[in-house]
Amino acid sequence: MVSVEKDIVKTDVLVIGGGPAGLMAAIRAADLGVKDVVLADKGNTLRSGNGGAGNDHFFSYIPEYHGNDTKPVLASLRHSLASFEGRSSMEQIWLDRSFEMVKIWESWGLDMTYQGRREFAGHNLAGLPNIFLKYAGGEQKTLLTKQAKKCGVKIMNRVTVFELLKDDDRVTGALGYNTWDDNIIEFHAKTVFLGTGCCTRLYKSFTGLMFNMPNCPFNTGDGRAMALRAGAALMNLEFTGRWAGPKNFARAGKGTWIGVFTNPSGNPVGPFASKPDRHRGDIIADAYPQVFDDYMNSGRGPVYMDCRAAPQEDLDYMTYWLSHEGNEGLLAFLEEEGIDFKKHIIEFGRYEQILTGGLLYNKRSETTVKGLYAAGDENQLGMPRAVIWGWIAGENMAKYVKTASLGNPKNTKEQVEDKIALVKDILGRKTGADWKEANTAIQELMSAYVGLTRSETLLDQASLNLSILKDKIPKSLVARNGHELGRCFEVLNLLDLGAAVIFAAGERKETRRSHHRPDYPFANPLLDKQLLVTRKDGVFVGNWQKLD
Numbered sequence: 001m002v003s004v005e006k007d008i009v010k011t012d013v014l015v016i017g018g019g020p021a022g023l024m025a026a027i028r029a030a031d032l033g034v035k036d037v038v039l040a041d042k043g044n045t046l047r048s049g050n051g052g053a054g055n056d057h058f059f060s061y062i063p064e065y066h067g068n069d070t071k072p073v074l075a076s077l078r079h080s081l082a083s084f085e086g087r088s089s090m091e092q093i094w095l096d097r098s099f100e101m102v103k104i105w106e107s108w109g110l111d112m113t114y115q116g117r118r119e120f121a122g123h124n125l126a127g128l129p130n131i132f133l134k135y136a137g138g139e140q141k142t143l144l145t146k147q148a149k150k151c152g153v154k155i156m157n158r159v160t161v162f163e164l165l166k167d168d169d170r171v172t173g174a175l176g177y178n179t180w181d182d183n184i185i186e187f188h189a190k191t192v193f194l195g196t197g198c199c200t201r202l203y204k205s206f207t208g209l210m211f212n213m214p215n216c217p218f219n220t221g222d223g224r225a226m227a228l229r230a231g232a233a234l235m236n237l238e239f240t241g242r243w244a245g246p247k248n249f250a251r252a253g254k255g256t257w258i259g260v261f262t263n264p265s266g267n268p269v270g271p272f273a274s275k276p277d278r279h280r281g282d283i284i285a286d287a288y289p290q291v292f293d294d295y296m297n298s299g300r301g302p303v304y305m306d307c308r309a310a311p312q313e314d315l316d317y318m319t320y321w322l323s324h325e326g327n328e329g330l331l332a333f334l335e336e337e338g339i340d341f342k343k344h345i346i347e348f349g350r351y352e353q354i355l356t357g358g359l360l361y362n363k364r365s366e367t368t369v370k371g372l373y374a375a376g377d378e379n380q381l382g383m384p385r386a387v388i389w390g391w392i393a394g395e396n397m398a399k400y401v402k403t404a405s406l407g408n409p410k411n412t413k414e415q416v417e418d419k420i421a422l423v424k425d426i427l428g429r430k431t432g433a434d435w436k437e438a439n440t441a442i443q444e445l446m447s448a449y450v451g452l453t454r455s456e457t458l459l460d461q462a463s464l465n466l467s468i469l470k471d472k473i474p475k476s477l478v479a480r481n482g483h484e485l486g487r488c489f490e491v492l493n494l495l496d497l498g499a500a501v502i503f504a505a506g507e508r509k510e511t512r513r514s515h516h517r518p519d520y521p522f523a524n525p526l527l528d529k530q531l532l533v534t535r536k537d538g539v540f541v542g543n544w545q546k547l548d
Contacts (some may be wrong), residue, residue: 007185011038014189018045021376022195023144024127028394030151042160053326054138076128111136122255124280162489165412170370172407179482182189190404196223198377199355206351214243214252225493236357238504240543247349259307276310292350304345366392432478435487503540
């Protein structure tokens, strides 16, 4: 056993995760008079998470641009990758508040225009209004961090929060580990917000390199896993998504490219674009995302992005936005290799699976556990989701803390002691498996048995294999320092999420979207609703619901 120091931090609001969702929640709570707001981020809020390298589009409804008839706007939303999947109350909030968020960001110094005007482009079907507002988001995290500090938010970087603390029926704090100072922090809070991002590293990387992926590789579903252990409901865990982009480079931003997806003969692979269009792009990759796989598996591929017919003005426009979406490395590589958009076509491919479902929160950003709020990529990706519901969470947490109190540490003492014992075990072992070995084992299992094809027999084997890993990994993980300990926490979270995904995939006895089951090859209309998953007394429970 090793000695582990522990500090105690008391606060009204604890925000876990320093992405746009967490920063907006913290800023809004502080704006509304909450005196003690602490934000803990496992990295540094200046550059952490999916939004750390920037973004270039913010799906928005702006009346002066779109007009007052919202029906075509909603149709465009529902046909896009930004869909709220039938949750009409969420759609209405997006209509009501997205422009408000645009103006707030502008007041903080973010340029939400292109050359002084509103510009909508990319991911667009002909005949429908475009809802993707272009903005220069390369420095968005820097500006949001500055605003948070201005409001008095205390930012604690390099603190990996690994467990929520629950007093009776409500969340009253969390445990974190400062990977620079090597000490445990016990947070006591009246309310807690989760904004830890998406879930990567559950499946094998498309390139075979663990950290070469289009999303932040350090976003490992920590919020989902912690909330699940606290009894919160998660939704749609059985569904996964796969980004597409330049093959082997693993960079997001396919909607920013101005070109046409073509086959090796130069013919378009879809019906939506026959020539480059800077405002619509080629939406075939959104409407038919498996096009890249199908062309390769059938021998008709590869599929290429062909920008050669685009005017130079449009190519300059494209590279400007790619740079704001974190593609500077890609652009530098193309320049170094002499690859010219006017002369060369770029091979595209599809990347690894990531979870598209996640933590259930309502229109007030409340989860199903009292005192626990969430927003952003905790459930579905999208900048406005993070911004709007982070802001709403801040508003509702500010109300909640007026009548809430800190929990009784005596009621969480056993939980804290158990987790500290686990930390000491991991740090104190001289031999064992490191986090990379454990993570690789999880990825191999999930990709083989719960990947693109699922079935009862595959899922049964997955469940058996994962139960073995869940027994072995916590007993054998070894960390030589705080950095490696943080990675170990991520692996333990992935274990819990893997088990939940296997359960959810078994419950959905049909084929729908990315959930392909040959033993149930059709979509069952009786299952046109959301599957909610939670865990009670260590056992998973499934519940089918229609969500508004």
